[in-house]
Amino acid sequence: MPRMTVNGEAVDAAAEPRLLLSDFLRHTLGLTGTHVGCEHGVCGACTVLIDGRPARSCLALAVQCEGAEVVTVEGLEEGVLHAAFRRHFALQCGFCTAGILMSLTAFLRETPRPTEREVREVLSGHLCRCTGYTPIVAAALDAADA
Amino acid sequence: MTGGERVEDRALLGGRGRFIDDLPAPPRTLHAAILRSPHAHAQLGSISAPDGVRLFTGPEIAAGLRPFIAALRAPMRHFPVATDKARYVGEPVAVVLAEDRYRAEDALELVEVEYEPLPAVVSPSAAIAEGAPLLHEAAGTNLANRRRFSYGDPEGAFAAADRRFAIEVSYPRSAVTPIECFGLIAAWDPDADAFEVTAPFQGPFALHPVMAAALGVPANRLRLRTPPDSGGSFGIKQGLAPYIVLMAAIARLAGRPVKWIEDRLEHLTAAGSATNRETRLEAAVMSDGRVTALRYTQLEDCGAYIKAPEPATLYRMHGAMTGAYDIPNLEVENSIAVTNKTPSGLNRGFGGPQVYFALERLMHRIADGLGLDRLEVLRRNLVREMPHRTASGALYDSGDFGAVVDLARTAIDELRARRAAARAEGRLYGVGLAAAVEPTVSNMGYITTVLEHEDRLAGGLKNGALxxxxxxxxxxxxxxxxxxxxxxxxxxxxxxxxxxxxxxxxxxxxxxxxxxxxxxxxxxxxxxxxxxxxxxxxxxxxxxxxxxxxxxxxxxxxxxxxxxxxxxxxxxxxxxxxxxxxxxxxxxxxxxxxxxxxxxxxxxxxxxxxxxxxTPPELGPPDAEDRINGSAAYGFIFDACGVEVDADTGRVRIDRYVTAHDAGRLLHRPMADGQVRGSLSNAVGAALFEAFVYDGAGQPLAGTFADYPPPTACETPDPEILHLESPSPFTPLGAKGIGEGNTMSAPACIANAVADALGVDDLELPLTPARVAALIP
Structure with missing residues (x-):
């Protein structure tokens, strides 16, 4: 039974040693906002914050998060970044969006005034098939400006 | 035009979307894992597992099913699971059920299957060659269908032409892999002998009666529901249809609800893709650049089975084979092959990229061959009068194609200036153009163009788009x-x-x-x-x-x-x-x-x-002369781009991309632009990075997103999007579609630019660095 906090709450649930963090979040805790797109660490959809840093939850075991603070999309404050995504039409199907929000949240915290190039590099860890990325870049730059 | 924020977004941004794998499953649901063939072609022997494994073999499953109904009456029986032979890598051969997905995958490892490998055919031309191994012995051939069409007087036009130009292209397989894979929950009600399936199936619902018939129930006993959200489809989730039948059948056999969530390896191997196609296209051309006739020879590769709605990919464009041009004479020979590859299906652009890659590459070469300006040759051939009936029967509804091209004129001048500046510095820079019509709202009868007219009459003429x-x-x-x-x-x-x-x-x-x-x-x-x-x-x-x-x-x-x-x-x-x-x-x-x-x-x-x-009254069935108006309305796209090729690595960088559209009346401009950006990014993937490559034995070589690399934010251009709005007289709001156009036009436009940069005639997609580097003079 891993002891961790998820979105600030202590978790009280058992996990088999082989259970992926993504499956633990989704199916054990019911936090289905984290999405699974490839289970091999490329698409970025399942990105969460582990101790403040973005990580692929499909490449982590739940038991590895013993003692960690995990934040998922459900734990993000719906603030300027979310508003910028709405304003710029930065999502269509919304399946990749949670992971992108997690990466951008960590990135903008560390780099409050990024260049477009820096934003695109961060986003290159995420695959989006719907938007062509431009509106996501615009939303990130807009949120950084706010 | 309105264009407000999307009502969908708050829930999706908050992680409160409800996708298939987020929905609660019914009590006592079992989770399925699919055992898939590791061989491209193999005779199946016994399939067994230790006691305690809930195993359902192909023959057991198919015993309760009927073969899928297909548009072609070729003797190529298709079930959602292999019964006698496996015909592509990834074809389901058995299904196991367990309490969760982890245990189901454990159980898969305990299943023993006897395979007797057979020689495989991978390319469509090899498949229809004399002596090729047969996929479907009952058919006696891998050539599922061949038809020849002639409109106007192509022979006369070729005889009278000043020049002839020809191109041979091989268009590869790719797919706009949605980030959410397939998934479904299937249940069977024994009291009503009725199925209930929830799946992000995207249609067309012409497949609903096909699925019900395969299950052997009237269509009112297959209740199909979709989740509130779907994580992208781009045509691909049409491919859920066989899995809906497969898992519904398992739910009936097991007497328990079944949930199946596809993983990415399964998806990239077996979900489906666009067809690959081998095309020879020849044009009769006058010395001023006017094209008077086209002659297509197309060989379509539908993979191991002609899975409904195929061979629709080949026939969706049939009325519009002359593209954006006024070309009165047309000849088409269409052949359809089966090969030991994953069955093809819907993919964004459906049938368009294969046609426009040949046509727009050829237009570029015609101009070069005549020593004329490429833009002028393109413009000279454009359809002028609206509405316009094409040689093969499409009715283009509205628009001023020349005016749309003119929207991009200053951009083209600027691209040419960039090219001149880059070349003065010894850099490899090229400019590409492409024009395309984008068919929207499919005539449900176009697929019957594949049949002889007598067969169409016998089966009942099909048409319309309710x-x-x-x-x-x-x-x-x-x-x-x-x-x-x-x-x-x-x-x-x-x-x-x-x-x-x-x-x-x-x-x-x-x-x-x-x-x-x-x-x-x-x-x-x-x-x-x-x-x-x-x-x-x-x-x-x-x-x-x-x-x-x-x-x-x-x-x-x-x-x-x-x-x-x-x-x-x-x-x-x-x-x-x-x-x-x-x-x-x-x-x-x-x-x-x-x-x-x-x-x-x-x-x-x-x-x-x-x-x-x-339903639009303009959508009639194919006539006795095989003329077909395949779609209710036709948008227009004109693309221009500049690319720079890295002389050391062969990497293609899209410097600037301009895309001008007439999609009729736009209902929501920001979302229309979103469709343009999305379809362009999909086309960039198809043009530069993505292909489902198979080795000579039919083994797929792209099983992860590392081997099948969709473009990221660093490779995807930020296009300049221009619009004219010529309302369609044939749709209630004057709107046309806009979501597929760039997937059709952009692979050709990018390839034209790369050909211009390198000064080469023949290109094969995707234009990966290795491939391009080999072409650098």
């Missing part, structure tokens, strides 16, 4: 809209709310749109679904018509209530009537219809719920 929508007003004046569009992220709820709000003089926020679909309750017909860009032209227009019907009822009610002439009644700001003092709130009027139907004036229909169906 769209359905329902608008209901509740006793408080709340408006609910449903439609048969089944979105996968395209914001249909937002657009329908805006369209219907406009009819009633309400705010979009007053309208509730429900897009999760239920085949047992919603109005639908076989054309239902999210494909061929049918939403804006067909479904939004049909919802608008349904709202207009109710508006007419309410207007008569208001006129009687207010003692006003009917023509004075307006719907504005939540009020109905003729201005202050002579109006009633919309909500009160609605309440009157519900609470006091006995007091309504004579002749006013009390029901505040209207379902409308709409």
């Amino acid at each position: 769209a359905a929508a329902t608008v209901a007003i509740d006793p408080h004046g709340g408006v609910t809209v449903t439609g048969d569009s089944i979105p996968q992220g395209q914001g249909h709820r937002t657009v329908l709310a805006e369209v219907v709000a406009g009819v009633f003089g309400l705010a979009p926020a007053d309208i509730r749109v429900v897009t999760e679909f239920d085949s047992a309750r919603d109005a639908w017909s076989i054309a239902a679904g999210n494909y061929s860009c049918r939403f804006a032209p067909a479904v939004a227009g049909t919802a608008w018509r349904a709202a207009r019907t109710l508006r007419g009822r309410l207007a008569r009610l208001a006129a009687a209530r207010l003692d006003l002439p009917l023509e004075d009644i307006r719907f504005e700001g939540g009020m109905v009537g003729a201005g202050p003092g002579r109006e009633v709130p919309f909500a009160r009027l609605a309440g009157l219809a519900h609470w006091s139907p006995g007091t309504l004036p004579q002749g006013v229909e009390p029901a505040l719920r209207a379902t409308e169906f709409w």
